[in-house]
Amino acid sequence: MSDIPAIEVENLVKIYDDVTAVDGVSLTIPKGAIVGLLGGNGAGKTTTITSIMGLLRPTSGRTRVLGADMMRERHSVLHRMNFQSPYVDLPGRLTVRQNLLTFARLYGHPNPKARAQQLAEELELFPFFDRKTGQLSAGQKTRVALAKALVNDPEVLLLDEPTASLDPDTAGWIRDRISDHRTKKGATILLASHNMREVERLCDRVVFMRRGKIVADATPTELLEKYGRETMEDVFIDVARGEAAMAALEGAL
């Protein structure tokens, strides 16, 4: 059973009215990998991640997590996975403590109170533990969202821009927590990011999306070599320029 991939995406297509957000994406992520999903605005990253979570019905294709089809059998694996997304707010009227207790109970933790305390300690949430989550700053909310994502010690963790709105020091510290989670748990992590340093630092593999398709899938070192660049930031710009060139070409046809 151990050779079942953590995440499988098979020919995923998602069409919204006149927008093809994801256009035939296939991806296999083995257990224990940290993979970065990159791409410019509107490339299809969030749609891909939301489909992997089973929260969005694809137009065609399928997604599997730990072998379970996320449209038909997601309930069999939800307790083994978790996610964080800036698009999904935690209940704002609950305090941080109440939110973590609620999610620990929802995930069936044997001792929700102890788990909430432990997460507050690990993610340094005590300065705002008894404040209403809706009243926190964007950066504080991001930390709470990550704590919620770790509440069930997930084997598969999906992160959509995990360090958005964090100051550089806190962002670095959060990256260490993500990396620790992989080391301790052997967890598989897929993260969408615009932060190239984050990707270089954390990811074993980088998947670039452009206009709903995967245009590159390699290790950071391989990508730097392929594009003849010294930083992932430059590689990203090369890929983005490819998009601009393609749009110009289509406009001219």
Ligand SMILES: Nc1ncnc2c1ncn2[C@@H]1O[C@H](COP(=O)(O)OP(=O)(O)OP(=O)(O)O)[C@@H](O)[C@H]1O
């Ligand atoms: N609910 C929706 N209805 C209609 N179009 C949508 C919807 N959600 C996303 N789209 C469109 O699908 C495309 C892909 O969006 P998506 O959010 O997946 O991109 P992204 O790569 O995550 O972008 P960003 O980096 O800006 O967050 C975009 O053109 C977007 O406008």
